[in-house]
Amino acid sequence: MSKTMEPDLQTPLGSSEAPKAWKHPSDHCMRGFVLDNRAALGTLAVFIVMMAVFMIANPTVFTSWYLYSSVLTTLPVALFVVVPLVFVVTCGEIDLSFPATMGFASWVFALVVQAGYDPFVGIAAAMVTGMLLGFLVGSLVVYGGLSSLIATLGMNFLLRGLIQIINEGRSTALTGLADSWAYKIFSSQLYGIPVQIFWAIAFVVLSALLYNRHRFGAQVKVVGDNPDSAQQMGIDVKRVRVKVFVFVGIGAAIAGTFSVMINFTWWPTAGDGYLLPVLASVFVGGTPTWGGIGTVVGGAIGAVTVSFIQTGVVAAGLSGFYVQFFNGLIIILSLLGHKWNQARYR
Amino acid sequence: MAERLIELRDISKSYGQVYALGGVNLSVDRGEVVGLIGDNGAGKSTLIKILSGVVKPTSGEILIRGKPVTGWSAARSRDAGIETVFQDRALAVQQTIVRNIFMGRELTGWLGWLKVNKEIAEASRLMREIGFTSKVFTPQSIVGQLSGGERQGVAIARAIYKKADLIVLDEPTTALSLTETAKVFHFVRQVRASGRSILFIGHNIHHVFDIADRFVVLDRGKVALSADRSEVKSAEDLINFMEDVAHPGGLAGLHDAGEQATR
Numbered sequence: 098m099s100k101t102m103e104p105d106l107q108t109p110l111g112s113s114e115a116p117k118a119w120k121h122p123s124d125h126c127m128r129g130f131v132l133d134n135r136a137a138l139g140t141l142a143v144f145i146v147m148m149a150v151f152m153i154a155n156p157t158v159f160t161s162w163y164l165y166s167s168v169l170t171t172l173p174v175a176l177f178v179v180v181p182l183v184f185v186v187t188c189g190e191i192d193l194s195f196p197a198t199m200g201f202a203s204w205v206f207a208l209v210v211q212a213g214y215d216p217f218v219g220i221a222a223a224m225v226t227g228m229l230l231g232f233l234v235g236s237l238v239v240y241g242g243l244s245s246l247i248a249t250l251g252m253n254f255l256l257r258g259l260i261q262i263i264n265e266g267r268s269t270a271l272t273g274l275a276d277s278w279a280y281k282i283f284s285s286q287l288y289g290i291p292v293q294i295f296w297a298i299a300f301v302v303l304s305a306l307l308y309n310r311h312r313f314g315a316q317v318k319v320v321g322d323n324p325d326s327a328q329q330m331g332i333d334v335k336r337v338r339v340k341v342f343v344f345v346g347i348g349a350a351i352a353g354t355f356s357v358m359i360n361f362t363w364w365p366t367a368g369d370g371y372l373l374p375v376l377a378s379v380f381v382g383g384t385p386t387w388g389g390i391g392t393v394v395g396g397a398i399g400a401v402t403v404s405f406i407q408t409g410v411v412a413a414g415l416s417g418f419y420v421q422f423f424n425g426l427i428i429i430l431s432l433l434g435h436k437w438n439q440a441r442y443r
Numbered sequence: 444m445a446e447r448l449i450e451l452r453d454i455s456k457s458y459g460q461v462y463a464l465g466g467v468n469l470s471v472d473r474g475e476v477v478g479l480i481g482d483n484g485a486g487k488s489t490l491i492k493i494l495s496g497v498v499k500p501t502s503g504e505i506l507i508r509g510k511p512v513t514g515w516s517a518a519r520s521r522d523a524g525i526e527t528v529f530q531d532r533a534l535a536v537q538q539t540i541v542r543n544i545f546m547g548r549e550l551t552g553w554l555g556w557l558k559v560n561k562e563i564a565e566a567s568r569l570m571r572e573i574g575f576t577s578k579v580f581t582p583q584s585i586v587g588q589l590s591g592g593e594r595q596g597v598a599i600a601r602a603i604y605k606k607a608d609l610i611v612l613d614e615p616t617t618a619l620s621l622t623e624t625a626k627v628f629h630f631v632r633q634v635r636a637s638g639r640s641i642l643f644i645g646h647n648i649h650h651v652f653d654i655a656d657r658f659v660v661l662d663r664g665k666v667a668l669s670a671d672r673s674e675v676k677s678a679e680d681l682i683n684f685m686e687d688v689a690h691p692g693g694l695a696g697l698h699d700a701g702e703q704a705t706r
Contacts, residue, residue, distance in 0.1 A: 319538060326546070329527070330521070331520070331521045440587075
C-alpha cells in the first residue's frame with residue numbers, strides 16, 4: 098500500500114534544491130551533548146564556581162574530608178525527593194506535601210521497627226504508606242480538580258498535624274537499628290564513604306532513565322507541555338498526573354526512612370526542614386516552572402549545590418546569618434542563568 | 444459496495460442549554476474522501492471531537508465497521524484505526540519531532556522502556572514519506588522551532604504512522620501557504636489512492652470540492668445536505684446551497700431582515 102505513496106515523494110514541495118552538506122548541531126557529538134544538557138551543565142558550572150569561591154575563602158576546611166562526609170550523609174535524603182519533584186514540576190504541577198509524607202512514612206517505619214519487626218519490613222511498610230499518601234494527594238488534586246499548590250500545602254499541614262496530635266510531640270528512639278542488616282546495607286560506611294550516597298546515585302540514575310528513556314517520562318513531559326494534545330492523542334492525562342504524585346510519595350518514604358536511620362530516632366517533625374531546600378534544588382537545577390521540560394541530573398546537581406551552601410558558608414568562616422543570604426543569591430543567580438540559557442517554545 | 448468504515452447515528456451534543464449538534468448522521472466508506480463543510484459554529488469541530496473520542500456525545504450511537512462501540516475514548520478511537528489531525532495540530536511544542544509523532548503511542552519494549560533508536564528511524568522514514576525533506580531538521584529537533592507548515596507535517600506524519608483506515612483532517616489548510624496547501628491536497632490524493640478514507644473538514648468550499656467524493660453540509664448542528672459528487676455540478680452550486688441554508692430567501696431576505704432590525 099505504501100508503494101503507491103512513493104513515486105511522487107519529491108513533489109510538489111520536495112527537494113528541488115540539491116541536498117546541502119548541512120549539519121544539524123546534534124550531528125556533532127560534543128555540541129549536541131552540550132545543547133541537549135545545557136540546563137544541567139549550567140547548574141554544574143554554578144556549583145563549580147561556588148565551590149571554588151569557598152575553597153579560596155577557607156582552604157583548610159574545604160580540603161578536609163569531614164566536610165564532604167557530612168554533606169554526603171544528609172544529601173541523599175534530599176535527593177530522594179528532589180528527583181521525583183522534577184517529574185511533578187515537569188508535569189505542570191507542584192507538591193508541597195512531601196515533608197509531611199516523609200514524616201508520616203518514617204513514622205510507620207519507626208512503629209514497625211519498634212514493634213519488633215525486621216527493619217526491612219519497616220521499609221516496605223513505609224514505602225506502601227508513601228505510595229498511598231501520594232495516591233491520596235494526587236487523587237485529591239487531579240480528580241478533585243484542585244490547585245496543586247494550595248491542595249498539597251493543605252495536605253502538608255493536615256498530615257503533619259495528624260502526626261503531632263497522635264504523638265503529642267514525642268519522638269521514638271530506635272536504638273536496636275544499629276545492629277540490623279538493613280542499617281548495614283542502607284546507612285553504614287563503605288571505605289569511609291556514607292553508603293547512602295550510593296543508593297541515592299542509583300536512584301538518580303534510574304530516575305534519569307525513567308525520565309528520558311521510558312514511556313512514563315515521555316508522557317509526563319507531554320502532559321506538562323500540552324495536556325489537551327496529550328488527551329487528544331489518547332493519553333490518560335489524569336492517570337499520568339496521579340502517578341507523579343505517587344512517585345513523590347515513594348521518594349518521600351525512602352527519604353524519611355533514610356533520615357531516621359541516620360539519627361536512630363524518629364521525630365514528629367521529620368522532613369519539615371526539607372521543604373524549601375528541596376524546592377530550591379529543583380529550580381536551581383534548571384527545571385523551569387512552566388512544565389513540559391526539566392532535568393533530573395540538573396536537579397541532583399542543584400541539590401548538591403544547595404546542601405553545600407549551608408555547610409560552606411559556615412565553614413568558610415562567615416556567621417550563620419549569611420546562610421539565608423547566600424541561599425537566596427544562588428537561587429536568583431541560577432534562575433537568571435537558566436532564563437538566558439533556555440528558550441521557551443510556544 | 445465498499446465497506447462502511449464508520450457510522451455516526453443520530454449524534455447529539457449539548458452544552459447545558461446550548462445544542463451544538465442535534466441528531467447528526469454521518470458515515471464514511473472505505474476508500475472514500477468525504478468533505479464536511481459548514482459555517483463557523485455549525486458543529487464541525489464538535490462532530491470531529493466526538494469521532495476522535497475527545498468529547499462524549501450526549502446521545503447517539505457510533506458504529507465501527509458495522510459494530511456499535513461502548514466506552515468510546517480518544518485511545519479507543521485511535522485503536523479502531525481513526526487518526527485525527529486536529530485544527531490546533533495537538534502538538535507538544537517543547538518536545539522533539541519523535542516524541543510528538545509517537546505521542547500516546549510510544550514504541551516500547553521490556554517494562555515500558557522506549558525503543559529510542561527504532562522511534563528515530565521510523566520518524567525519519569515518515570518525515571521523508573510526507574515530503575519533509577528539509578535537511579535542517581532531524582527527528583530530534585524541537586517542534587517549537589518549526590514553521591506552521593512543518594508542524595502540520597509532523598501532525599500528518601503522526602496520523603499516517605499506524606496506516607489508519609480513516610484519517611480526519613480538521614481544517615488542515617488553515618494558516619498554510621499556497622505551496623503547503625498544495626502539499627496537503629497531494630497527501631489526500633495519495634491516501635485515497637492507497638485505499639484508505641479521509642474525512643476532510645474545511646470552510647473553503649473550493650478546496651473541499653476539488654478533492655471530495657461526497658459532501659456533507661452541516662448547519663447549526665444538523666446535516667443540511669449530503670450529496671455525491673455526481674449530484675453537485677460545481678463549487679458554485681455548493682456555495683449557493685450554503686447561502687440558501689444560511690439565509691433563506693437569499694440576499695434580498697437578508698436585506699429585509701437588516702431593515703427590520705434597524706427599524
